[in-house]
Amino acid sequence: MVDAFLGTFVVETRNNFDGFMKGVGVPDEYIEIARKVFPTTEITKDGDSFTVKRIRPQKTTSNTFKLGEETEVETIKGDKVKVTINMVGSQMVTKGENYCVTTEMDGGKLKETITLKGHTLTRWSKRA
Template identity: 30%
Template sequence: MSFAGKYQLESQENFEPFMKAIGLPDDLIQKGKDIKSISEVEETGDDFKVTVTTGSKVLVNSFKVGQEADLETLTGEKVKAVVHRDGNKLKVSLKGIESVTELVDANTIVNTMTLGSIVYKRTSKRM
Protein backbone atom coordinates (compact mmCIF):
# COMPACT_ATOMS: atom_id res chain seq x y z
CA MET A 1 0.00 0.00 0.00
CA SER A 2 1.14 3.50 -0.74
CA PHE A 3 1.17 6.26 1.88
CA ALA A 4 0.78 8.89 -0.85
CA GLY A 5 -2.20 11.20 -0.45
CA LYS A 6 -3.77 13.92 1.69
CA TYR A 7 -5.07 13.12 5.16
CA GLN A 8 -7.02 15.18 7.70
CA LEU A 9 -6.63 14.67 11.44
CA GLU A 10 -9.72 12.91 12.79
CA SER A 11 -8.81 12.24 16.43
CA GLN A 12 -5.90 12.44 18.84
CA GLU A 13 -5.16 11.08 22.30
CA ASN A 14 -2.81 12.58 24.95
CA PHE A 15 -2.07 15.72 22.87
CA GLU A 16 -1.61 18.11 25.81
CA PRO A 17 0.57 15.89 28.08
CA PHE A 18 2.81 14.97 25.13
CA MET A 19 3.25 18.55 23.91
CA LYS A 20 4.05 19.69 27.48
CA ALA A 21 6.62 16.86 27.76
CA ILE A 22 8.46 17.96 24.58
CA GLY A 23 8.54 21.55 25.81
CA LEU A 24 5.92 23.30 23.69
CA PRO A 25 4.64 26.49 25.38
CA ASP A 26 1.08 26.39 26.82
CA ASP A 27 -0.23 29.07 24.43
CA LEU A 28 0.82 26.99 21.39
CA ILE A 29 -0.65 23.84 22.95
CA GLN A 30 -4.00 25.58 23.47
CA LYS A 31 -3.97 26.97 19.92
CA GLY A 32 -3.03 23.63 18.38
CA LYS A 33 -5.28 21.22 20.25
CA ASP A 34 -8.45 21.89 18.23
CA ILE A 35 -6.87 22.43 14.80
CA LYS A 36 -7.49 19.62 12.33
CA SER A 37 -4.07 19.38 10.71
CA ILE A 38 -3.68 18.26 7.10
CA SER A 39 -0.89 15.83 6.20
CA GLU A 40 0.19 15.42 2.61
CA VAL A 41 2.45 12.49 1.76
CA GLU A 42 4.35 12.18 -1.51
CA GLU A 43 5.97 8.79 -2.06
CA THR A 44 8.24 7.79 -4.94
CA GLY A 45 9.85 4.44 -4.22
CA ASP A 46 11.84 4.98 -1.01
CA ASP A 47 11.72 8.80 -1.31
CA PHE A 48 9.16 10.56 0.83
CA LYS A 49 8.08 14.16 1.31
CA VAL A 50 5.69 14.78 4.19
CA THR A 51 4.02 18.17 4.60
CA VAL A 52 1.94 18.76 7.74
CA THR A 53 -0.09 21.98 7.88
CA THR A 54 -1.49 22.95 11.28
CA GLY A 55 -3.14 26.35 11.07
CA SER A 56 -0.40 28.70 9.86
CA LYS A 57 2.45 26.32 10.78
CA VAL A 58 3.82 24.16 7.98
CA LEU A 59 6.27 21.34 8.74
CA VAL A 60 8.01 19.73 5.75
CA ASN A 61 10.25 16.69 5.99
CA SER A 62 11.86 14.91 3.04
CA PHE A 63 13.72 11.64 3.47
CA LYS A 64 14.80 8.41 1.80
CA VAL A 65 13.95 5.25 3.73
CA GLY A 66 17.07 3.78 5.36
CA GLN A 67 19.24 6.88 4.86
CA GLU A 68 20.10 9.61 7.32
CA ALA A 69 18.11 12.81 6.80
CA ASP A 70 17.65 16.18 8.49
CA LEU A 71 14.17 16.07 9.99
CA GLU A 72 12.32 18.88 11.74
CA THR A 73 10.69 18.00 15.06
CA LEU A 74 7.37 19.29 16.42
CA THR A 75 9.32 21.98 18.30
CA GLY A 76 11.00 23.19 15.10
CA GLU A 77 14.40 21.71 15.90
CA LYS A 78 16.36 19.99 13.10
CA VAL A 79 17.77 16.57 13.95
CA LYS A 80 19.51 13.85 11.96
CA ALA A 81 17.58 10.60 11.90
CA VAL A 82 16.99 7.49 9.79
CA VAL A 83 13.44 6.47 8.86
CA HIS A 84 12.92 2.72 8.52
CA ARG A 85 10.09 0.98 6.70
CA ASP A 86 8.57 -2.19 8.08
CA GLY A 87 5.76 -3.25 5.75
CA ASN A 88 3.03 -0.62 6.12
CA LYS A 89 4.86 1.20 8.95
CA LEU A 90 7.41 4.03 8.95
CA LYS A 91 9.51 4.16 12.11
CA VAL A 92 11.90 6.85 13.32
CA SER A 93 13.49 7.89 16.59
CA LEU A 94 13.86 11.65 17.13
CA LYS A 95 15.50 12.91 20.33
CA GLY A 96 14.06 10.16 22.51
CA ILE A 97 10.67 10.15 20.78
CA GLU A 98 9.76 6.89 19.07
CA SER A 99 7.45 7.62 16.15
CA VAL A 100 5.55 4.96 14.24
CA THR A 101 3.30 5.92 11.33
CA GLU A 102 1.11 3.06 10.19
CA LEU A 103 -1.15 2.79 7.18
CA VAL A 104 -3.87 0.71 8.86
CA ASP A 105 -6.06 0.57 5.74
CA ALA A 106 -6.28 2.32 2.37
CA ASN A 107 -7.77 5.47 3.95
CA THR A 108 -6.42 5.65 7.51
CA ILE A 109 -3.02 6.62 8.92
CA VAL A 110 -2.27 6.25 12.61
CA ASN A 111 0.79 8.04 13.98
CA THR A 112 1.92 7.01 17.47
CA MET A 113 4.64 8.97 19.24
CA THR A 114 6.05 7.68 22.51
CA LEU A 115 8.16 9.70 24.95
CA GLY A 116 8.87 7.82 28.15
CA SER A 117 5.46 6.74 29.48
CA ILE A 118 3.44 9.22 27.37
CA VAL A 119 1.86 7.85 24.20
CA TYR A 120 0.42 10.41 21.79
CA LYS A 121 -1.78 8.90 19.09
CA ARG A 122 -3.14 10.71 16.01
CA THR A 123 -5.58 9.16 13.58
CA SER A 124 -5.99 10.80 10.15
CA LYS A 125 -8.35 9.92 7.29
CA ARG A 126 -7.69 10.25 3.57
CA MET A 127 -9.42 13.31 2.06
Protein backbone atom coordinates in the same frame (compact mmCIF):
# COMPACT_ATOMS: atom_id res chain seq x y z
CA MET B 1 3.83 -1.38 0.89
CA VAL B 2 5.00 2.24 1.30
CA ASP B 3 2.56 3.35 -1.40
CA ALA B 4 -0.30 2.72 1.07
CA PHE B 5 0.84 5.88 2.91
CA LEU B 6 0.68 8.15 -0.14
CA GLY B 7 -2.08 10.74 -0.19
CA THR B 8 -3.62 13.56 1.80
CA PHE B 9 -4.88 13.01 5.34
CA VAL B 10 -6.58 15.22 7.94
CA VAL B 11 -6.15 14.58 11.67
CA GLU B 12 -9.38 13.26 13.09
CA THR B 13 -8.54 12.17 16.65
CA ARG B 14 -5.59 12.35 19.06
CA ASN B 15 -4.72 10.58 22.30
CA ASN B 16 -2.62 12.33 25.00
CA PHE B 17 -2.30 15.59 23.06
CA ASP B 18 -2.08 17.90 26.10
CA GLY B 19 0.21 15.58 28.07
CA PHE B 20 2.53 15.15 25.11
CA MET B 21 2.72 18.86 24.29
CA LYS B 22 3.37 19.82 27.93
CA GLY B 23 5.91 17.02 28.27
CA VAL B 24 7.99 18.22 25.31
CA GLY B 25 7.93 21.81 26.52
CA VAL B 26 5.25 23.55 24.45
CA PRO B 27 3.87 26.59 26.33
CA ASP B 28 0.25 26.38 27.59
CA GLU B 29 -0.93 29.27 25.41
CA TYR B 30 0.24 27.45 22.26
CA ILE B 31 -1.34 24.17 23.42
CA GLU B 32 -4.68 25.97 23.79
CA ILE B 33 -4.47 27.22 20.19
CA ALA B 34 -3.10 23.95 18.79
CA ARG B 35 -5.83 21.89 20.45
CA LYS B 36 -8.33 23.37 17.97
CA VAL B 37 -6.11 22.72 14.91
CA PHE B 38 -6.40 19.49 12.92
CA PRO B 39 -3.41 19.53 10.54
CA THR B 40 -3.39 18.16 7.02
CA THR B 41 -0.62 15.71 6.08
CA GLU B 42 0.41 15.21 2.46
CA ILE B 43 2.67 12.24 1.71
CA THR B 44 4.15 12.11 -1.78
CA LYS B 45 6.81 10.08 -3.59
CA ASP B 46 9.27 11.20 -6.27
CA GLY B 47 11.53 8.35 -7.38
CA ASP B 48 13.15 6.96 -4.22
CA SER B 49 12.36 10.06 -2.15
CA PHE B 50 9.31 10.65 0.01
CA THR B 51 8.05 13.99 1.29
CA VAL B 52 5.82 14.43 4.33
CA LYS B 53 4.27 17.89 4.42
CA ARG B 54 2.35 19.04 7.53
CA ILE B 55 0.01 21.94 6.88
CA ARG B 56 -1.08 24.01 9.90
CA PRO B 57 -2.51 27.55 10.01
CA GLN B 58 0.61 29.05 11.62
CA LYS B 59 3.27 26.97 9.91
CA THR B 60 3.80 24.33 7.24
CA THR B 61 6.72 21.92 7.53
CA SER B 62 8.10 19.63 4.85
CA ASN B 63 10.48 16.71 5.41
CA THR B 64 12.00 14.76 2.50
CA PHE B 65 13.77 11.42 3.00
CA LYS B 66 14.87 8.15 1.44
CA LEU B 67 14.19 4.90 3.27
CA GLY B 68 17.25 3.58 5.09
CA GLU B 69 19.24 6.84 4.85
CA GLU B 70 19.90 9.22 7.73
CA THR B 71 18.23 12.59 7.26
CA GLU B 72 17.29 15.63 9.32
CA VAL B 73 13.59 16.27 10.02
CA GLU B 74 11.68 18.97 11.84
CA THR B 75 9.64 17.71 14.82
CA ILE B 76 6.16 18.74 15.95
CA LYS B 77 7.87 21.23 18.29
CA GLY B 78 10.03 22.71 15.53
CA ASP B 79 13.31 21.11 16.60
CA LYS B 80 15.57 19.49 13.98
CA VAL B 81 16.60 15.89 14.65
CA LYS B 82 18.61 13.33 12.70
CA VAL B 83 16.63 10.18 11.99
CA THR B 84 16.60 7.08 9.85
CA ILE B 85 13.29 5.90 8.38
CA ASN B 86 12.74 2.23 7.53
CA MET B 87 9.88 -0.09 6.71
CA VAL B 88 9.38 -2.67 9.47
CA GLY B 89 6.68 -5.02 8.26
CA SER B 90 3.71 -2.79 7.36
CA GLN B 91 4.95 0.13 9.49
CA MET B 92 7.14 3.06 8.53
CA VAL B 93 9.42 3.60 11.55
CA THR B 94 11.32 6.85 12.08
CA LYS B 95 14.06 6.66 14.73
CA GLY B 96 16.44 9.23 16.14
CA GLU B 97 17.87 10.16 19.52
CA ASN B 98 14.92 10.55 21.93
CA TYR B 99 12.54 10.50 18.93
CA CYS B 100 10.46 7.76 17.32
CA VAL B 101 7.45 7.84 15.01
CA THR B 102 5.62 4.70 13.94
CA THR B 103 3.29 5.24 10.97
CA GLU B 104 0.82 2.62 9.81
CA MET B 105 -2.54 2.20 8.14
CA ASP B 106 -5.20 1.22 10.67
CA GLY B 107 -8.71 0.57 9.36
CA GLY B 108 -8.14 2.84 6.37
CA LYS B 109 -6.77 5.64 8.55
CA LEU B 110 -3.22 6.90 8.94
CA LYS B 111 -2.11 6.14 12.51
CA GLU B 112 0.97 7.92 13.83
CA THR B 113 2.47 7.17 17.23
CA ILE B 114 4.99 9.86 18.11
CA THR B 115 7.38 9.52 21.05
CA LEU B 116 9.60 12.49 21.86
CA LYS B 117 11.72 12.68 25.01
CA GLY B 118 9.68 9.87 26.59
CA HIS B 119 6.24 11.42 25.90
CA THR B 120 3.84 9.75 23.45
CA LEU B 121 1.03 11.10 21.27
CA THR B 122 -1.08 8.95 18.95
CA ARG B 123 -3.16 10.48 16.20
CA TRP B 124 -5.44 9.06 13.52
CA SER B 125 -6.03 10.85 10.23
CA LYS B 126 -8.69 10.19 7.61
CA ARG B 127 -8.11 10.53 3.88
CA ALA B 128 -9.03 13.97 2.63
